[in-house]
Amino acid sequence: MDNTYQVKIIKTDTEIEQCWEVAFLLRPHLNxxxxxxxISxxxxxxxxxxxxxxxxxxxxAFAGYRAMTSLHSGNIIYIDDLSTLESYRGKGFASQLLAHVRAIAIANHMDAVVLDTGFDNNTAQKLYLKNGFxxxxxHLSASLK
Incomplete structure (x- = not known):
């Protein structure tokens, strides 16, 4: 079975809505x-x-990312979100999305692709390490709520 599917850039309100289910798995606190x-x-x-x-x-599966500049890392693409529906995990979709973001960074002469993940998210860490991260x-934060 060919596990390579076309990556689609999400732009319209309808396409954004179609990402809700997979985003909610990663960010269950969202409304x-x-x-x-x-998102708009x-x-x-x-x-x-x-x-x-x-x-x-x-x-x-979807990836949410942004181009940004930081004194620490230079011109980067920061991956905010990467998630796959549970029934589609293990099929290479996350790796395909990571490769897509990396290709954008290379084409735009960026310095790096950067992301954060939870300390206990071993599955994601293995994925990222396998993909060259x-x-x-x-990463530290102080909640204000």
Whole structure:
């Protein structure tokens, strides 16, 4: 079976809505009623982009990423979100999306592709290491709520 599917750039409100189910798996704190407007605002104001893999008219995996510059890492693409529906995991879709983002970074002469993942998310860490990422920092945050 060929596990390579076309990566589609997500742009329209309908396409954004189709990403909800897979996004909710990664970000269960999100509000479905605010999903499209939040993503549209991020796309407009924060250089956020989305790419998805569609199987049988359903988005089964998506990556959300943005181009940015930091003093630490230079001109980068930061991957905010990467998720695959549970029934489609293990088919190479996340790796295909990572390769897609890497190709965008290379084509735009970026310095790196950067992401964060949870300390206990061993499955994701193995995926990232397999796709050429390495541990390079510890991400800390202070909740204000």
């Amino acid at each position: 479905k009623n605010k999903w499209s407007s939040t 605002e991020m796309m407009q104001n924060e250089k956020y982009s989305m790419a998805g893999i569609i199987v049988d008219d359903q988005v089964v 390495q541990f390079s920092a510890v």
